[in-house]
Amino acid sequence: MKYTVGVLLLLSVLRSSICADVEAIIRNDFDGPHDDGSYKWALQTEGGIYHEQRGSVQAAGGEPSLLVEGQYQYTAPDGQVINLLYTADAGGFHPTGAHLPTPPPVPPQIQRALDYIARQSRLNDV
Template sequence: MSDVMISVITLSACQNDDAILRNDFDGPHEDGSYKWAIQTEGGIYHEQRGSFKGSPEPSLLVEGQYQYTAPDGQVINLLYTADENGFHPTGDHLPTPPPIPPQIQRALDYIASLPPRDY
C-alpha cells in the first residue's frame, strides 16, 4: 500500500474536522527508503518508515506506530513491523491466546521427542 493511501486512510479516521498539526513526508529516496508522520489535533498520530533489507533479493521492511483514543476513552497505541513474513502488530489492547494447559504441553513435548517416522 502506498504512503499516500495509508495517509488517506489515517486522515479519513479523523473525527469531525480535526486540524492537521503535523504532516511530514521524506522520500522515497534512491535506495527506496522513506518515512512519514501525521498528527491531528484530535489525538490521532501515525508514523511509518520503510527501507529495503537483504541481498541479493531485497525485501521491504516497514516499521511504524499509530495512536488514537477509542470511543470508550482508552488510548490505543499499536506498534508494527511488516516484512516478507507478514504484518506483526503489538499493543496492550490486542487479545492474547490463553496458555496451553499443562497436560497438552506434556503431550506436545512427548510427540516432539519422538524420532521422525518415514512414511
C-alpha cells in the same frame, strides 16, 4: 423505488455525519522516497490521532524486500488510548500493543501431550 430512496437517504445521512467529524491535521511530515528506497513520514490530527512510519529496502537472503516500521495512536470510543507498534517485512505484519488479545498459556498436561506427539512423529520419520 421506495427502497432506493431509503438507501440514498441513509447514505446521505452517513456521508454528512462522517464529514462532520473531520479533524484538522496539525503535523504532516514526509521525507522520501529516496534513491535507496527509504522513506519516513508522520501525521497527527488535532483530535489526538498520530501515525508515523519509516521504510527501507533490505537485501537479506538475496531478494530485496521492504522493511516497514511504524506506530499509531488514537483514543477509542471507550476512552482507552490505543498505541500500536508494528513492523512489516517479507514475513508479514507484526503488531504489538497492550490492547491486543493474547492467547492463554498452554496447560502443562496439553504441552506434555504435544511434546509426546512431536517425539513420536520424529521417531516415525527416521
